[in-house]
Amino acid sequence: MRLKIDVVLDYDLDGAADTLLLVEAAGMPDQIIVSQDLWVSSLEPLRATVGSEGVGQRCWAYAENRLKVNYTATVEIDRPDVPLASLAETPPRMLPAETVNYLLPSRYCESDQFEGFLAQEFPNLRGGPLAAALLDWVGGHLTYQSGSSTGVTTALMTFANRHGVCRDYAHLLVALARAGGIPARCVSAYAPGVDPPDFHAVAQFWLEGAWRLADATGMAKPGELAVVAVGHDATDIAFMTTFGAAILNEQTVTVTREIV
Template structure:
């Protein structure tokens, strides 16, 4: 599967501001960057740094009164696809060290508060069957409603409201999976099928000794996602973090299949 990506950002600032960008598809074994180009308006500083767990890169810029970004790329997705339902969970004592942090509660995913619910609802299932049952539960119990959540909304808030956007769906699924003793993290992706098209967030779960992307919204398929970055929750994968006041002028994301 090959996809073409075009993302544009236009922000203004009332004073010189440091900005951290994370919007380029990651160059990792499961996806090949066939070509890519990023244009930025004038900056006082530009530096690339490694992103979370060395998956992808972030860009530090210092800007004056504006920042315009135009990013285009063509990505070939070559990840190995397995039926998650057939995969076993790795016992916690056998987990690789780098996965352990994704068992822990985090800012937006208070998994320690959901252990009783997970035992009551999913205890009869194991491994991938349990994860897929959780995905289906989130999909059927939440409604996709833009604008109902904020940057402060946690999985617990969404669980109560039963409404949210992609990051909220991902947070709830990650929280349930972690509460079951299975590592789960968030991934920012470009994906076919997302409506309205935007930067998309999905869960990534550790089953059968490898990571698998799982979209609780049901909009995107693992075979048609280009990974940007990963993290404990949405705080680690923001496409733009401004260390000062920022005003959005416009933003667009386009993802198309390449024949």
């Protein structure tokens, strides 16, 4: 799978502001950056820092009154779509050290609040079969509704309201997986077919020695996701964090399958 990515961001700023951008697709063994170009209306040279868990990179920019960003990339993805239900459980005591934090609650994923629900609804499932069941449950019990959540909506709120956008689906799926003893993290990504077109958020489970992507919205398969960043929740994977007021002028994300 080869994806063509085109991103345009245009924001008015209240004076000068530092901005942390997280828009570049990550170079990974199963995801090759064929070409990419990032242009930012920064008053100073961009300063890159490594993303969470060494996945991708963040860029610091410094702009005054207006911030404009153009990002284009071609990404080749070679990632098998492994059925989650076929993957065995790894007991918590046997997990690699770097995955243990992803068993714990975080700001938007209050996994400790779902332990009773998991015990009642999925009492005999563990590992991959549980991950597959949770993916189906979230996809079947939530309604995708643009504008139905805000930047402070948590997994518990989404569970109660039963609607949201991709970030809400990811938060709830991650929280449920952690409650069931599966390390899980949130992932920002680009994918074709996302409706409405935008930055996309999905989940990732640690199963049988690897991180496995899963999209509860059903809009993207693992083999057509260009990963940008990973983290505990939306706090770690936001595409733009501005240290000052910002007003949207334009934001477009276009992802298409490229004919090779």
